[in-house]
Amino acid sequence: xxxxxxxxxxxxxxxxxxxxxxxxxxxxxxxxxxxxxxxxxxxxxxxxxxxxxxxxxxxxxxxxxxxxxxxxxxxxxxxxxxxxxxxxxxxxxxxxxxxxxxxxxxxxxxxx
Amino acid sequence: xxxxxxxxxxxxxxxxxxxxxxxxxxxxxxxxxxxxxxxxxxxxxxxxxxxxxxxxxxxxxxxxxxxxxxxxxxxxxxxxxxxxxxxxxxxxxxxxxxxxxxxxxxxxxxxxxx
Numbered sequence: 613x614x615x616x617x618x619x620x621x622x623x624x625x626x627x628x629x630x631x632x633x634x635x636x637x638x639x640x641x642x643x644x645x646x647x648x649x650x651x652x653x654x655x656x657x658x659x660x661x662x663x664x665x666x667x668x669x670x671x672x673x674x675x676x677x678x679x680x681x682x683x684x685x686x687x688x689x690x691x692x693x694x695x696x697x698x699x700x701x702x703x704x705x706x707x708x709x710x711x712x713x714x715x716x717x718x719x720x721x722x723x724x
Numbered sequence: 725x726x727x728x729x730x731x732x733x734x735x736x737x738x739x740x741x742x743x744x745x746x747x748x749x750x751x752x753x754x755x756x757x758x759x760x761x762x763x764x765x766x767x768x769x770x771x772x773x774x775x776x777x778x779x780x781x782x783x784x785x786x787x788x789x790x791x792x793x794x795x796x797x798x799x800x801x802x803x804x805x806x807x808x809x810x811x812x813x814x815x816x817x818x819x820x821x822x823x824x825x826x827x828x829x830x831x832x833x834x835x836x837x838x
Contacts, residue, residue: 652830654730654812654829654830654831655767655812655814657825657827670825671725671825702766702767704767709816710755710816712772713757713759713767713769713814713826715766715767715768717766
């Protein structure tokens with residue numbers, strides 16, 4: 613049972629490049645989330661999907677887009693990467709929106 | 725929007741000393757969760773508190789949820805080196821879209837001197 617799987621684990625982008633962070637969960641969870649973690653800032657919610665077919669903005673959505681491809685997969689896209697998007701990105705899922713969140717291993721993204 | 729403040733930001737203790745981190749929300753919460761993140765790792769769920777005044781224990785860890793459901797604390801008795809990490813509280817709102825969002829505090833980094 614893999615839980616929440618994120619790919620890639622590490623990525624270096626040049627300013628202006630685009631990329632998609634992939635996330636998949638095998639726990640049949642309804643809700644999925646994308647967070648970014650910066651030193652001293654804790655975890656900030658970028659986007660979330662309360663259930664399949666729905667997505668909503670979190671605290672810091674600017675510069676990102678998401679797709680809930682199906683119940684298992686929730687991807688995060690950076691259309692034109694900026695140095696301010698250098699961060700560690702975590703995907704998480706929960707059975708229901710009120711439940712405990714299970715986190716993936718994270719993607720360390722550097723934008724130069 | 726909902727804000728969750730956590731103090732202290734850092735805490736260094738000698739092994740065997742106690743440790744407490746506090747969490748305060750700007751709004752009433754439907755529930756609060758606590759997570760631990762080891763250095764270089766990902767957050768791992770510890771516990772969820774739902775009821776006003778609730779107290780839960782996990783071995784040396786004691787979690788409390790305030791009567792007004794706006795604050796919470798985590799207390800570790802007799803810290804061990806295995807307790808090292810960052811402890812986050814995360815609160816969920818009570819109404820509208822805010823109850824879908826888990827808002828994290830900035831965390832308390834605990835280091836333990838053996």
